[in-house]
Structures are given as structure tokens and as C-alpha cells.
Amino acid sequence: MTLASASPVTRIEQTGPADVRRLVTVQPGMCGPTALFAARVGDWTWESVSTVCGLDVFNAQDAQGRAAYLAFHYFRIRSGGHLTPERITFGDRLEVITRVFSQGRRSVLTLHRIRRLPQGATELDASFDLEEFHERPRPDCLYVENLNHWLTRGAGHTNVGLVHTPPVGFDHTRLPELPDVYSPKTPCRQARADHRFHDPATAHYTPSGDQLIVNHRVDVTRDINGVGLMYFASFLSIAEGALLELWRGLGRTDRAFLDRSLQDIRICYLGNADLDATLRLHLRLARDPENQHHERADILIQDTAGNRALAVASFRVHTAGPQ
Amino acid sequence: MTLASASPVTRIEQTGPADVRRLVTVQPGMCGPTALFAARVGDWTWESVSTVCGLDVFNAQDAQGRAAYLAFHYFRIRSGGHLTPERITFGDRLEVITRVFSQGRRSVLTLHRIRRLPQGATELDASFDLEEFHERPRPDCLYVENLNHWLTRGAGHTNVGLVHTPPVGFDHTRLPELPDVYSPKTPCRQARADHRFHDPATAHYTPSGDQLIVNHRVDVTRDINGVGLMYFASFLSIAEGALLELWRGLGRTDRAFLDRSLQDIRICYLGNADLDATLRLHLRLARDPENQHHERADILIQDTAGNRALAVASFRVHTAGPQ
Incomplete structure (x- = not known):
């Protein structure tokens, strides 16, 4: 052997x-x-x-x-x-x-x-x-x-x-x-209080477009882990699904979505949800005024029951090609 | 070290x-x-x-x-x-x-x-x-x-x-x-020809309910693997999502769906799909007349473009509790 x-x-x-x-x-x-x-x-x-x-x-x-x-x-x-x-x-x-x-x-x-x-x-x-x-x-x-x-x-x-x-x-x-100085406790505390991350690297980004709201019913075939909790990675998946909706709303293609370059993803988990929960995602896009290919999306995920915050996420991406 | x-x-x-x-x-x-x-x-x-x-x-x-x-x-x-x-x-x-x-x-x-x-x-x-x-x-x-x-x-x-x-x-x-005698080539050939598996263990099951048809647009955030093909495991996920719709249509709960016991899952992959494809799933349920808790679902997954068969699947499950 x-x-x-x-x-x-x-x-x-x-x-x-x-x-x-x-x-x-x-x-x-x-x-x-x-x-x-x-x-x-x-x-x-x-x-x-x-x-x-x-x-x-x-x-x-x-x-x-x-x-x-x-x-x-x-x-x-x-x-x-x-x-x-x-x-x-x-x-x-x-x-x-x-x-x-x-x-x-x-x-x-x-x-x-x-x-x-x-x-x-x-x-x-x-x-x-x-x-x-x-x-x-x-x-x-x-x-x-x-x-x-x-x-x-x-x-x-x-x-x-x-x-x-x-x-x-x-x-x-x-x-x-x-x-x-390197502790993530501070950004997490801010995310909990303000429902968004404060990111010095993108502080000069300017809001682009309206807030988008997307509902997601918890999917027991995908979102639940082996001990019956909502799986941490599913939150990322649910957030990306909503980002794709935002993306398509801007007239962009799915191929261009795949060709994005993911520079920085943060997510702070504030709570879990039950199997019958419906989540509500609030998305806002901001762009670097100096480079339109640099974007940041801020996402708040709530449980519609009581509007309890479940997660705060931020995706910073570089897009390619003409916008 | x-x-x-x-x-x-x-x-x-x-x-x-x-x-x-x-x-x-x-x-x-x-x-x-x-x-x-x-x-x-x-x-x-x-x-x-x-x-x-x-x-x-x-x-x-x-x-x-x-x-x-x-x-x-x-x-x-x-x-x-x-x-x-x-x-x-x-x-x-x-x-x-x-x-x-x-x-x-x-x-x-x-x-x-x-x-x-x-x-x-x-x-x-x-x-x-x-x-x-x-x-x-x-x-x-x-x-x-x-x-x-x-x-x-x-x-x-x-x-x-x-x-x-x-x-x-x-x-x-x-x-x-x-x-x-143990080669899966025969069941695969049958699945390709008939768009369903022939399973001697469930041959006596009787059809239950009408065919359900569910559409699924390929989701680039979930379904595409690291080389740009539809991921084999996503087909299972997409099939289970459609099964959950069938399940809910029968008035059953998501909790009961999670509590099913998966006895036998087969899937034969006949083709792949492009990123912009919409899939159509055809589902049929059959039940063991001797035990109503024993079910089999047959699923055909097609690409709506040309009705090309992409996969044939079968889920045999034991359900728990009252139906």
C-alpha cells in the first residue's frame, strides 16, 4: 500500500x-x-x-x-x-x-x-x-x-x-x-451599524443609478447546508444572482458578467434565516469617476420577516470592454 | 516541518x-x-x-x-x-x-x-x-x-x-x-432513445399526476464551471429545483422535501449548453402502488433551442410522514 x-x-x-x-x-x-x-x-x-x-x-x-x-x-x-x-x-x-x-x-x-x-x-x-x-x-x-x-x-x-x-x-x-489596526472588527461594526462597508479605496466612487431591490425565497435545494443552516457561501451566490439582474438592467451581457475581474469581495454575516424565509436584497452601484470600468456594488440582505439584516456585502470589480 | x-x-x-x-x-x-x-x-x-x-x-x-x-x-x-x-x-x-x-x-x-x-x-x-x-x-x-x-x-x-x-x-x-452485464452503456442508450431510464426496480410504479414543465435560464453565476461549460453538478441542482416546484404543487412543505430520503439518482448527460440557453425540464412522477411513500420522478432536460436533449434524470425517493 x-x-x-x-x-x-x-x-x-x-x-x-x-x-x-x-x-x-x-x-x-x-x-x-x-x-x-x-x-x-x-x-x-x-x-x-x-x-x-x-x-x-x-x-x-x-x-x-x-x-x-x-x-x-x-x-x-x-x-x-x-x-x-x-x-x-x-x-x-x-x-x-x-x-x-x-x-x-x-x-x-x-x-x-x-x-x-x-x-x-x-x-x-x-x-x-x-x-x-x-x-x-x-x-x-x-x-x-x-x-x-x-x-x-x-x-x-x-x-x-x-x-x-x-x-x-x-x-x-x-x-x-x-x-x-488589521482587525476586521471595525469594518464589521460599521457594516452592522450603517448596512454598508466603508472602504477608503473607493470613497471617491460616485453613486450610479437607483437602488435595485430583489427578492429571493430561500431555496432548500441550494441554500441550506448539511446542518440545516443557511450556508455562508449561498449568501454570496444569492448576492451574485441579484448583481446579475442589476447588470442585465444596464443592458450588459451575461458573457461580460463572466469576464468581470473580481477585485475585492467583502461580506459580513449578521444573522441566519429559516427555511421558509424570503430575503430582500438592496443593491446600489457606485463608479470611479476617473475610470468607468471600476465599480463597486453595495448589497444589504434582509429577512423580509421583521426586516432583520442578515448580511452586508460589497463587490468591487473591474469591467472590461465598452460600457 | x-x-x-x-x-x-x-x-x-x-x-x-x-x-x-x-x-x-x-x-x-x-x-x-x-x-x-x-x-x-x-x-x-x-x-x-x-x-x-x-x-x-x-x-x-x-x-x-x-x-x-x-x-x-x-x-x-x-x-x-x-x-x-x-x-x-x-x-x-x-x-x-x-x-x-x-x-x-x-x-x-x-x-x-x-x-x-x-x-x-x-x-x-x-x-x-x-x-x-x-x-x-x-x-x-x-x-x-x-x-x-x-x-x-x-x-x-x-x-x-x-x-x-x-x-x-x-x-x-x-x-x-x-x-x-454491469455496464451503464445499456441504460444510457435507452435514456438517449426514450428520454427516460428503464428501471426494473420501479417498473411497477404507476404514473401520478400530469407532466410538469419548468423553464430554467442558464445562470452564469451558478451553472457554469471553471472552463466555461455547464457544470455537471448544476444539472442535478436545476433538476432538484424543478422537483421542488413539483413538490410544492402537491401541497407539500419545503421541510418535508429536505426530509426525503434519496434512494437512487441517475442522470445521463447527452449535451452541453451555451451561456444564453434556456432549458426546459419535463417532469413526471410515479408511485409504488404498494407503498405511497416510494416515488420516482423522471426528468428530461432540453435546450429550448431546437429541443435538443441535454440530460435524462431519475430520482427515486422515500418520503416520510403523511402525504
Whole structure:
């Protein structure tokens, strides 16, 4: 019995107390739709936390024996410029370097740097540099930042009012601290208060067109994960579906939608929803007055029951060709 | 630098000339929606063929240097009774044993047997038994059968009229032959000719209700894979979406839809579609006169342009509770 040598599709190594490195061959199930890519990165986050915290995140339980989920609270995919999610395709060899940071007993922050390896590359560049993430992203890299909270279902089977509680065996004390200046808590707090992200890089963008409102009935065949909660990646999928409506309303083609370049996606999750919920998405577009191909869409997702905010998202894209 | 020990989420071993064994921890990205589970199994198929055929399936090319895709032609998920796709959840430890069979130069057949490992199991039961698959499936196992064809895009960027051509370096001669009696070629031929599967196990089922027709515009945010083709798993998702409409039309709840038990899903892929296609799904329901909780839905998916058949599917389910 030998380890399969022809197909080391994924190799995972712990490279430090809070560091993990992966070599990944891109499979059909992790590229194409943005939500599929985000879903796979989300799995890497859970794996990475399991690895460095010595806890099986996939089977975590709180002190009362209830399942504890490392739920996504903030998910950001940021391109350094050239490597963007939609350019990742079958057979790409990716190097993913990951560091997990302490956020106290009830949360954890994970950063991934993703790079496409040149053909035949054997020497790896796996050093982790926090300033690189935030101050000088490399054009050939894609960065994913995840802030996760430990959540448990409260009474009954509802997905509303999940309880913020840590699981047994979760030890964050070995993890490095994240400097406050890089904490996503501030943008999340703003998103919760204002229902939009404040992004200095796009502060000069000017609103373009009216607000679009799109309703989405929760689709139990697509949106619900393996434990009956609305799946974090589905929010991205639902948001992109609404963005496509906005796009078509501007007279643009589906092909041009696929050819966009996704520069920065942020989403802050504020609540979950039950199976019979109808969501309402509010979308606003803004454009760079200096470059009409640079756009940002701000999206608020509400549960129509009580207008409860479920998520705040922002997509910054570069469009190609004439508008 | 040590191999991560806390998180051997997936371990892959080649256990024979045509055999692969995986130990998998179920992640959020591979359970919940049937399409997510099928997508992950599909990735295992490509990995398995890569492993035993000594070819990087994810980067395969034909003799002219065009990308060659190991496209799904037949995908069957069959439960032995108790383990069904919707019962697979976060943290389950799965043992997947896989054998790859010869189907000539231009196709390949892959069989997976999936079993949930009891907690703390150390001794594995990884023997492969072809008769078990077909004649005496174990109640605690789930079986997935894949027939894949090597396809290449013809001229231009269209997804219609893909060419059936093998890639350079694909060696099927080391693979075992599959006895004709177990070949899916016969059901596929019937599905192509009759636009439905002939299933002896449900031949006594009687039609229930009228045909339902549902249109689906191809959704570029969800349905298109990383190389611009309609993703095989999206067909399952689109079919389930239409089944949910049928279900609701019968006055049943979404909760009951999630609580169904998926016993047998077959889908035969006959063609791909372009980004601007609108699909038309024709659904028919049949029921076991001896047990009203046993149902089969037959689905034909056409491209409305020319009424070209794209896929034929069948879902056999057990419903729970009063109808």
C-alpha cells in the first residue's frame, strides 16, 4: 500500500504553531461560481483551525453537548490585481499559506494567501507577511480573510438567534495576536451599524443609478447546508444572482458578467434565516469617476420577516470592454 | 516541518493497480445540497483516474494541444438503504473505496463505495466487491457510479457539439474490464432513445399526476464551471429545483422535501449548453402502488433551442410522514 504519487491533489503541512501550507490542484468543484471557490476556502479555514488549535472543528461541541459551529462572520476575498477568483481554473496548482490569529475564546481569524505556482515550480515561497496582506498585496496573489464566531443553536430548531458560545477544547492561547489596526472588527461594526462597508479605496466612487431591490425565497435545494443552516457561501451566490439582474438592467451581457475581474469581495454575516424565509436584497452601484470600468456594488440582505439584516456585502470589480 | 496530524481531513492511498481508498472528514462544502455532494464525488473521480492511470486529468490535452475534459456522461448515486446523501453531515468520517474500470480509449468507468466510519474505528473494511455494488448493496453504504467520456471543444467557444477524443498519455490498458452485464452503456442508450431510464426496480410504479414543465435560464453565476461549460453538478441542482416546484404543487412543505430520503439518482448527460440557453425540464412522477411513500420522478432536460436533449434524470425517493 503506497501513498498515491500521481495525484497529490492536496498536500497539507503545518509549518509553524499557527501556520499551515497547502498545495492544491484546482478541481472542477472549487472553481467557476464564486460561491464554489469561497466554499472551498471556507473548508480550508476549518481545516486550518483544526490543525493549529488541536480541535476537530467539524465535530465541535459546547459544554452542554450541543454542536458548535465555527460560523463565518466576515469573509473577504481580495485580489492583489492579477490573480482573481474567476481566473482560477482546472488544473491550476495553488500554494495556499495560512495563518490563524487569536480573537479570544469565542472567535478566530484566519488569513490565506493564494498563489498560482508556475509550471514545474519546485521551490516555494511560503513565508507569511502580515504587512503584505494589508499594505502591499502582490499582483500575483489572492488574499482571503475570515473572521469566524463559535455559534450554537439556541432552543428548538430555528436558525434565528444563534448563541455565541465556545466549544470544549478550543485553545486560542497558542495563536498570535492580530494588531488592532488589521482587525476586521471595525469594518464589521460599521457594516452592522450603517448596512454598508466603508472602504477608503473607493470613497471617491460616485453613486450610479437607483437602488435595485430583489427578492429571493430561500431555496432548500441550494441554500441550506448539511446542518440545516443557511450556508455562508449561498449568501454570496444569492448576492451574485441579484448583481446579475442589476447588470442585465444596464443592458450588459451575461458573457461580460463572466469576464468581470473580481477585485475585492467583502461580506459580513449578521444573522441566519429559516427555511421558509424570503430575503430582500438592496443593491446600489457606485463608479470611479476617473475610470468607468471600476465599480463597486453595495448589497444589504434582509429577512423580509421583521426586516432583520442578515448580511452586508460589497463587490468591487473591474469591467472590461465598452460600457 | 511536520505533516499536520490533527487534521488528516482527506487521506488518499492507492491500494491496487486500479484501486484507491480515501478517508474523508465531511466538510461544509461537500454536504447539504445534493449537487455539492455530487460535485465532491466528481472531483474524487478525476483524482482516482489521475492516480491509477498515471495522467493528470485536471490538465489533460488532446494530440492537438486542446484541453481534454473527462466529462460526466452517467452519474448514479445509489443508497443501500440507510446511508443516503442528505444524511451525510459535518464531521462524518467517510471511507471511500474506489475502482476504475476500462471502457476503451475514450471513456472510463469509476465506482465508489462510501461508508460512514463508526466513531473510533481503526480497522477498515476496504475490500472491493463488484457484485456487492450491483446485487447486494449494504444498507450502511452509498454507491456512486460514474461513466466519463473524454471531450474536447470543437471549433470556437461554443459548448454545443463537443468532440469525443482521448487525451495524450491516457492508458486504460492497466484497468480491469467491467463485465457487460454491469455496464451503464445499456441504460444510457435507452435514456438517449426514450428520454427516460428503464428501471426494473420501479417498473411497477404507476404514473401520478400530469407532466410538469419548468423553464430554467442558464445562470452564469451558478451553472457554469471553471472552463466555461455547464457544470455537471448544476444539472442535478436545476433538476432538484424543478422537483421542488413539483413538490410544492402537491401541497407539500419545503421541510418535508429536505426530509426525503434519496434512494437512487441517475442522470445521463447527452449535451452541453451555451451561456444564453434556456432549458426546459419535463417532469413526471410515479408511485409504488404498494407503498405511497416510494416515488420516482423522471426528468428530461432540453435546450429550448431546437429541443435538443441535454440530460435524462431519475430520482427515486422515500418520503416520510403523511402525504
